[in-house]
Amino acid sequence: MTVEQILGLVTGLLFGFLLQKGRVLRFEKQLGAMLLKDMTILKFMLSSILVGMVGILWLSDAGILKLGHKPMNVGAVVVGGALFGAGWAIMGFCPGTSVGAVGEGRWHALFAVAGMIAGAAVYAELYPFFKATVLSWKDYGKIGLPEALGVSPWVIVPFFWAAVLGLFFWFEKRNL
Amino acid sequence: MDWRRKDGGWSPYLAGALLGLLAIASAVATTKVLGKTSYLGASTTFVRAAGLLERTVAPENVAANEYFASQKIKVDWQFMLVAGILLGALISSKTDKSFKAEGVPPVWEERFGPSVGKRAAGAFLGGIVAMVGARMADGCPSGHGLSGMMQLSVSAFVALALFFGVGIVVAHIVYGRRAS
Numbered sequence: 001m002t003v004e005q006i007l008g009l010v011t012g013l014l015f016g017f018l019l020q021k022g023r024v025l026r027f028e029k030q031l032g033a034m035l036l037k038d039m040t041i042l043k044f045m046l047s048s049i050l051v052g053m054v055g056i057l058w059l060s061d062a063g064i065l066k067l068g069h070k071p072m073n074v075g076a077v078v079v080g081g082a083l084f085g086a087g088w089a090i091m092g093f094c095p096g097t098s099v100g101a102v103g104e105g106r107w108h109a110l111f112a113v114a115g116m117i118a119g120a121a122v123y124a125e126l127y128p129f130f131k132a133t134v135l136s137w138k139d140y141g142k143i144g145l146p147e148a149l150g151v152s153p154w155v156i157v158p159f160f161w162a163a164v165l166g167l168f169f170w171f172e173k174r175n176l
Numbered sequence: 177m178d179w180r181r182k183d184g185g186w187s188p189y190l191a192g193a194l195l196g197l198l199a200i201a202s203a204v205a206t207t208k209v210l211g212k213t214s215y216l217g218a219s220t221t222f223v224r225a226a227g228l229l230e231r232t233v234a235p236e237n238v239a240a241n242e243y244f245a246s247q248k249i250k251v252d253w254q255f256m257l258v259a260g261i262l263l264g265a266l267i268s269s270k271t272d273k274s275f276k277a278e279g280v281p282p283v284w285e286e287r288f289g290p291s292v293g294k295r296a297a298g299a300f301l302g303g304i305v306a307m308v309g310a311r312m313a314d315g316c317p318s319g320h321g322l323s324g325m326m327q328l329s330v331s332a333f334v335a336l337a338l339f340f341g342v343g344i345v346v347a348h349i350v351y352g353r354r355a356s
Contacts, residue, residue: 007209008253011202012260020268022191027281034347044192051196052326065203065213069329070314077331080313081338087306089346091299094317096218099258103265105275111296115303120226123311127243145328153328
């Protein structure tokens with residue numbers, strides 16, 4: 001194995017360990033969030049975003065790492081995001097959690113993995129068509145919210161934290 | 177608040193916060209070791225897996241495909257990350273005894289019955305639609321949801337809103353009606 005592959009494997013091992021410990025790999029948890037009954041996966045995701053955001057933005061300011069925004073291509077993100085949401089609800093897993101679910105014994109997730117590999121091949125076949133249509137509508141490029149709003153990221157972070165902490169209190173109060 | 181749950185699981189706030197630290201450490205490690213910052217993600221790996229599999233039956237088709245060419249079909253950092261997720265979940269669930277062989281999830285069974293075939297079809301077809309969407313949007317709940325949000329990417333806010341917005345609507349349509 002190359003250094004690159006070993007680094008990926010070790011990082012993934014820890015990632016999978018935390019996903020499993022947070023109990024977010026399960027079909028019931030994913031559906032629970034979409035049925036607005038159990039917000040475990042949102043608590044998990046938003047907690048990691050709150051912590052990760054501060055470190056990533058600070059290290060980027062310090063020049064230690066580079067941000068890598070994904071392009072805000074309107075058709076791609078809106079149509080793709082909607083398709084993903086629909087498929088996610090039926091499948092009950094997202095790409096990362098599907099393989100983790102297989103790891104904790106939920107072998108029906110293998111069908112989801114197989115479907116997603118097939119879906120990737122379908123996308124590759126249809127790519128020329130998407131490129132000429134959905135992907136060509138309007139692309140704002142690789143932009144961050146701070147540039148879009150013309151403010152420092154450190155103005156946005158406190159608002160984001162406050163909003164998410166408020167949401168957490170609400171989840172706990174409502175026992176979600 | 178209890179950080180440890182009765183079943184050996186951890187509070188999602190704690191596990192999530194630790195994942196945030198891992199995301200930071202991983203971004204730094206990839207920058208230092210690989211020379212380019214890589215963020216946690218998963219869906220590109222499915223393209224590479226598809227390319228590797230398709231290559232065994234139709235290599236010309238893969239070589240000629242513009243999208244496969246742009247994604248570089250190889251076992252890279254993220255591919256091993258996704259493989260690691262499986263191993264990490266296996267180790268965690270085996271050591272705290274939450275590992276459970278399951279062919280049909282209870283929530284699915286309540287609505288569609290105990291048939292493994294139906295569940296397989298749902299997971300497979302849902303998987304196709306979801307992955308076409310994830311590749312179009314250039315990310316999934318890991319790439320957009322975690323990594324994009326941490327960087328305050330505009331695309332992440334829009335993608336995550338649509339993932340959940342449409343997910344909520346479709347989940348209510350599909351699972352809202354309970355089979356008795």
